[in-house]
Amino acid sequence: MERLDRKLGTASSLPLLAILLVAFIAPMLVVAVFSAMPRKVFSVFNSPDFSAYAALLEQGYYRSLLWSLGMALASTVILFVVCWPLAFGMAKVFKRFTIVLTIAVVVSLFVSENIRLFGWVLTLMKGGLIEGHVRAWTGEGFESPLYSVPIIVFSLVYVYFPFMLFPLAQGIAMVPDDARQAAADLGASRWRILFEIDLPLAAPGIVVGSLLSFVLAAGALAESKILGGQTVIVIADEIETAFTYGQDWPLGSALSMVLITIIAALAIYGIAKVDLDAIMGRKGR
């Protein structure tokens, strides 16, 4: 019976495996093969020469990559600091009010990201909601904060807020109150409880939240385009340009492969470090 069960289980997972293979692995393979092709060809049936990777090193694309990763890191750190107290409140303090907060944050996801970002442009631009009112009331205007690196980081924080908040709240919810109380009874300071109880026990949530927001921010494009005025060119922008105006599919593929490799390495490293089953609620086996 056990063997039959296992067989049927394997057999019923086949369609899903097939879908994964066709929809996920196959496109990745095509991108990988394309990245090895000579520059500016439109078919994978050429002899590979990896020239796109050479171009990538020679033409300073590392700068865009560094900007993307740097801004993703900055936004992830800021998100963690901003979300921690709120997530703590949602998991341990707010009780019924948590649902209100959850709905409020989730509702923002119902509106397309681009529209929300344009909303910020209208708010922050010269003559916009803020500067326009200040100028009308005081007669004195000021330069808008748009089109700069800090505003891009701000918009990354804004857009990926829910992706840090919810995993973090989930992670904090896993910290047993008994452990915190015991530590307090034994004379641990608040900081010590934070560093030795809360942070280690909430680690799965922290890792998932950080990975989600970092990975999404590293591949983000709209923030730097809409609010940032392309003041720095991010890697996703370079990939888009290579595929479109550059008409250089191998270069675009090579850039994608580099980004995919970095992110996959980070994700595998992060996930290997924590017990994901714990946060998914599958405790016993």
Place this chain on the structure above:
Amino acid sequence: MKLNRRQFTLTMAGAAGLAGLGPLSKAFAARDNEMNILCWEGYNSDEVLGPFRNANSGSSVRAESGTSDPDMINKLRAGEVNVWDLINLNQPWARDQLYPENLIKPLDKDRFMPYFEKMMTGFSDPYPLAFADDGNLIGMPQRFGPFSFVVNTDKISREMAEDEGWNLFLDAGMKDRYGVLTYDNWNVIHMCLTAGLNPFEEVTGADAEKFKATAEQIFAGSKLLSDDLVAMNTALINGEIDAYFTGGTYTASPARFDGATNIRGITPKSGPVDGKGGVVWIELTSAVNNPDPSKLAEDFLEYVQAPEICKAVAFAEGTYNPVSQMGNPDVMARFDEDELDAIQWDSLEEEMSRSLDYQVVASYSSLIEIYNAAKRG
């Protein structure tokens, strides 16, 4: 969860049924009953498509708008030639890339040549770039427009902008007072002209260095970059910038039609190529080389030559543009004063005479690399 054989068989049967539906539904669709257009925005609007759909009820007419020429070309390259029947692009792409690669096919000359006669001067001869080197007619021109740069005439007068031409953007006083509309392929053309080079001839050696210096200076002096014309017009109207590099009636017309007539496309009075410094784009609508072609494709191309449809194409949605059929008084009569002002009709002929035809950029692949490196900063 425990599975038994019966549940398993049911699941598999369901999956097989779903998988079977896809290819089956495709087999029942006949190509004479459908037509798909890949186009710049406008041809996909209800004003343009509605009457055609009514006249061909029972057929499915679908149009999808692209956001750039290369985006649309990528679709055909990726194998969508058997999806689309018509493609609407700026002409050098059709001539240089699509036709040589057999992605589009020639049109029936007997059917379409007569339409050139009623077009505006410049198009009626007929328009030479609608033809491939082998003499075949590869597309019909309709929308067009001068495309150089745009200023806020409250800050920079039209006359001064036209006299200064591209040098305006090299002026130290303009630092942080302009944006760059990042239509990359256009930026390359305009940066060549700014550097005093002919973009349609090979740019190498010292000329390439000159291009590089110009590209770097323009990016360094710009306040913002965006590929969104609305963002550029907004920045221009609210005083964030006073001009933007790359633009024309196509980008200025929505702001002008909204009443901001101080936003104006500028064509330089002089320039490095035969004394000309402006450029004009002209769209061609071509028949895709679909292995299973729809006969509605050429019907549609003929349909958009009718006066009321020409007007609908010119003023569809998003942007407003002159059409080559405005040489026909029946078409002209359909435009009112505000509409003509939005598309800068008063100076159109003059601007066209100062503009070069948008052609293939000879050194595009090396220049776009220099351009991208400069943009990265």
